[in-house]
Amino acid sequence: MEANSGILDKAANQVRQHFEKNVPATLYFHDLHHTLQVVDASSQMAAAMHLPEEDRLALLLAAWFHDAGYSTQYEGHEEYSVEIACKFCREQGLAEALIAKMSSCILATSMPQSPANPIEQIICDADMAHLGSAHYPEESKLLRKEINTVFNKDISKKAWRRTNIRFLQEHRYFTEYARTHFEPVKQAHLKALLDKEAAAKGETVETPVGTIEDVPALEPTSTEKEKKPVDKASQSRTDRGIATMFRIMSENHVSLSQMADSKANIMISVNTIVLSILVSVLLGKLQYYPQFILPTAILALVCLTAVIFAIRATRPTITGGVFTEEDIRQKKANLLFFGNFFKMELKEYEWGMKEMMNDSEYLYDSMIKDIYYLGKVLARKYYYLRISYNVFMYGLVVAVLSFAIASFIGMK
CATH class of the missing domain: 1.10.3210.10 (Hypothetical protein af1432)
Incomplete structure (x- = not known):
């Protein structure tokens, strides 16, 4: 409060x-x-x-x-x-x-x-x-x-x-x-x-x-007789409101995506540092302390698994990068996403964009699809990111406990 x-x-x-x-x-x-x-x-x-x-x-x-x-x-x-x-x-x-x-x-x-x-x-x-x-x-x-x-x-x-x-x-x-x-x-x-x-x-x-x-x-x-201009003004305000809504939603999705990538980078950095220490310090001394072989293996497996899922959260998906004239006429291609046109020539892309801009329904449909698929990508990112953090959190507890038990056994 x-x-x-x-x-x-x-x-x-x-x-x-x-x-x-x-x-x-x-x-x-x-x-x-x-x-x-x-x-x-x-x-x-x-x-x-x-x-x-x-x-x-x-x-x-x-x-x-x-x-x-x-x-x-x-x-x-x-x-x-x-x-x-x-x-x-x-x-x-x-x-x-x-x-x-x-x-x-x-x-x-x-x-x-x-x-x-x-x-x-x-x-x-x-x-x-x-x-x-x-x-x-x-x-x-x-x-x-x-x-x-x-x-x-x-x-x-x-x-x-x-x-x-x-x-x-x-x-x-x-x-x-x-x-x-x-x-x-x-x-x-x-x-x-x-x-x-x-x-x-x-x-x-x-x-x-x-x-x-x-x-x-x-x-x-x-x-009152000038009703048409008033209606147009109201429609203009509505259109501006819709445009603002799409802009805010896109900005929110991008911000969340950046947050996910940042969290994944943290997880990758921390776990690679731990793996580097394991390889450079512990592996050379395990022959003298055999009781730490299992705890070391557990910690290495935990770090490696966490890194794999963090990388999967940030790994980009490769798309075709092309669209056809038929895709535009049937309103199937979403030209707002670079993955659908990056292999196309400028002339073809200009033609497709003008067709889309001349059709307000197609334009709004494309914007809705863009928001939807941004959300799908975000869901995948956070799904893998959650697995990575869970593996690291619970795995680290298990690894520390196993090191403690191994140390206790070694003291005997």
Whole structure:
């Protein structure tokens, strides 16, 4: 718990410095104050829902970093937020599983929100907690000012009011906590906006505060008529989210593979040193100490077996390195893996890649296969690595005991 608290303190300091140095001052709404609100709301909901400590850490890290990407890009900033957050977490030596969980939380806040688990639901509701706060009118004005400045627009108060009405009507909180604490206040804000809209039209609108379904729909505005560009923007954000997911998964697989190779190298180095000592020191003296022949043989066998399995964990698999035109047309060849094309000519490879890039289904299928086979390779590595470590651990115990017994017998 104390270690997690220290990491969160470091995250808070880094995010504060990041906003001060890198985030534009024209972000009147998505500023450090908003991040602090999201962190506070996330912390309250995590406590109320009794989250496990690991989930709480992932959630609060995501809350701190979820808007850090505004320093690079406004729309689609979430993937840049993920990059900044992942860099910080790896510098702190956090587990890749926790980093992946945190990254998913940040990506879940992109609009339209699509949380897949409780902690993603919490951060999505925390990000929209201002809708159900007493300060919503002021926050809404800041957001309008920000959008007008960043995109060089001049959204009128009337158009902004209608936009807010539609958003509040369509928005849903995901957690029971938010529905209990934020929803009633949000509905009060919605009623106030509807009353203003009705007054502007010279009409009287009666709206129960507790419901959204009974609210009369407003007449379509020019923003609603521009539905296609909005849909394209949403699709673009979805595509970026998918690309980020694949990139994170690939990075995680590569990191795990490097860890496996490092562990295998340690095992190979240790056991070869022991074997060298056995050959150079003990073998020449066994004729004088015959009682150590069996223990020496056991230790040599243990070291040799451990080295063999460690080498098998790192030994690469040789593939054909070629693909045919028919493989591409039938979408069988995965050109994202070098082993499938390293013997091909550049022209053929360029043609195959262009065919794949022109077919989004084929491209995604190739990416999925690449992740899958990376996982299969990792499973093989860790399987042999586990055997190597088990042989070394238990075999070393047996060898030491056998040396102790032989020494005891020799003393008699």
